[in-house]
Amino acid sequence: LESFLNIWTDRPRIPQDSLYQLEEEFTVRTRREKLTALRKELREAAGEGAVTLVCGLDDVVWLTNLRGHDNPLYPFFHAYMVVGPDIALLMTDQRKVTAEQAEGLDADGIFLVPYRETEKFLSHIAAGAKVVLDPHKTPVALFEALPDTVEIVERPDLTAALKAKKCARELENIHKANDLEAAAVIRLMRWLEKTVGKETITEYDVGQKLNEFRARSELYLQPANLPIVGFADNAAVIHYRPRKEDSKKVIAEGFLLFDVCAQYKCGTTDLTRTVALGLLTEEMKEDYTDVLKANIRLASQKFPLGTTGDLLDAIAKADLWNKGKNFRHGTGHGIGYVSNIHEGPGKICVEYAPAFPYARNTPLEEGMLFSDEPGIYRVGRYGIRIENSIAVREEGETEFGTFLGFEVMTFLPFEHKAILAEKLSEFEVNWIRDYYAECRKRLRPYLDDEEFSWLEKKTEF
Template structure:
């Protein structure tokens, strides 16, 4: 079926249940950011391939919303005349609830999928859709009924993270979680729905997601028991035995609803409404006290332990060695005119495989040449990939999972002659990037404040970028991890970001950019750990520790636009790049890196 035929089929079902509108999201029951193929409902409906978007369908119209990273991509991918396209990053765009209010009237109905819609989202819908006597129908998945060739969930086996990389044992994590739950009362249980939270808590990983090492599961932890609900066939006898020894009981994936229904009277159940699907929330017995807030496991794993931080530093060195080889390979081959964007991502995987610690890519490589680099999340395919010519800029944003951590970095490199405008945009981006890397800030500061501080470099030049300067990074988990984020705007996937204090051990990206549609794009990204700076008469101060070590593009830097302090920081950073990477390189690679890290 093409997009128009899918819309027609959905509209017939909407008539059957007397729904005037249908909301289709891009998530799964666990509110995972990048979902498995089975849950890509909005992508199936619209043809959009990005990870963030949602749609509303009525009998006469259909609209699609995404953010500033993806709007140009949506215009390319979504069939014309099927959906009205909106960017939530544009302050003049109508919000989805405003759009619905003009089309749905008193007493009419909106259909949603209660299996994937979170309790928080449902409450938000009810608050924002100020339509008298509006019915919200949650018991039918209309897209699932039309989607006849829907991919099945993966049956790949679950695997265990070796202890040296897990750092803390399952028993230690479970004990720490129960201790945290005591602040809500001694009889407090917790429902955990986030796949990354469960993977971290159990030290288990899987292959259910193409990008992230997750397995579909729920967890229910009580003061005396811990239940892991997942497909039994994915677990080896060895892992089952270890789970049992560590206090975990395995149940089937679908058993979670029954376990919730059987919670004894007087129990307090703590959960995160933003991660709990409405279907499970509605199964909680009336005699159970529900308390809500940020998932405790999310808060625990966001602050990386000393051992995890050491491993993260190593993962970033392993990745940097592979990327140095990629950058050198690009430079050696670009004059041929035969390179294309897709090849760059494939070649990087070849270089990564030299490391025994490498697991898999953590994103579909973002590789954009020329105008394509102005699309922040543009991803070439084998069939649709631009040729890289020996002029201008090439941007690549690449992520990887190693046994010792997850990496995320971006570099924009010169593949030929650059214009003055390109150099100005690169230098401005570098200044903002360095502003975050060198920032010290009082303890208690949240990410939105930091985002505004460092973006002021862009704002003074009347420039901006429609994404946050930084996002949290998981530990062999999500590349984009909550609860914190360095972003000024509200981000639906990070509902707590504006209230989350940046704590020691949190890992963030540092990735400003400049995007000029139809011309070029620039982004520079390192990973940074939050660390203590010092305490004085004015209070406790925090800082960022950079853990990504790769050269910047010296050909694109206008040194006279940098301050003395910025030049000094870049030169010292480049010294560190060479010191850390050169022992792992051959003589030719060392010579190349020495030239790239020469003082400005």
């Protein structure tokens, strides 16, 4: 019977580690400010007296400014919240909450409820109350626990939309997180140059080595993905993750692709680079150049307020499509703040994404953070992807309305051995030169003299 029902019989126990509070310089916005903003949205969505059910763990940590250890990749803890006009309830394992944290929550009007009593509390919501919830994020058990006498208002999650728009100080912190991650990746790149072809290393080793370099920063918390490190044909598997026991040896030929994510106290990072370890064919260089051009195309694109991500995805892919090329994933996904790597409600993707049901109807707004990650994957041969983080910013007003654009957040060299410079436009060449000047400026404080000398050589263009 267990086999037939696919029951998870060996499920590990939920960790019992205590929660931790992010320092004020990293939280930026207080719990009170966030709750005030949520209540304003709640009133506009359903009127006075309405309550909302918050089910996303990323939404809970954003509202509470607390983080946990329940997941090895995301700093979350198991919890739900109910937020009303005058009160907020946090349903979680109270053993994880320190006395000081509980006192702080109480002072901000957030009261603790045992996690196992969530359904009981929901069943006692007053008759006639309006309960705002997202049907795509609400567990069936919690939905069924609500009394028949309440009015359900189904709509996209209110908290998700609020936290997607990072404020200026949060974006400053995210810049710092990306600079710290870039410094760690530069050390990884230098290690690859010195090691590949001289020592035996595997795809798995590459990801582990990066964690060593990350750990040099006191602000580093944990990896935010199982490293995607693909050598040669494995790089053509879009989300290939090597295992220690059977990962491919990395040798001095072709391409190595690594897509790596990290959690720092000051932000969440997601970047991809494809590096040449040996001789490249003309086709490889043409594909790499086309991917770089697509990356620049999105990063430099201006668009009117109200534009959705699917339209920008098509713009980023247009030149590839005209050459009969494509990549079967979105050009960009939302990125959280010391939170999820994939964050809604927006997404730069033509295809429907079940995990982000509102993506194609969500306009991009100032402060939203996305990945910019075009690629080309030749099955059985090689794969290429180049990824930076980009933040939506206002570009100004014209007689045709408000226009938005992107600010690049990730600064790291591209692979010059793979670029066909003659295929680049004058705009693209100047864009790369400006980008490299910013690379040197931003990363100088995080590198020693030898590392910075390496960076200077890699950013000559």
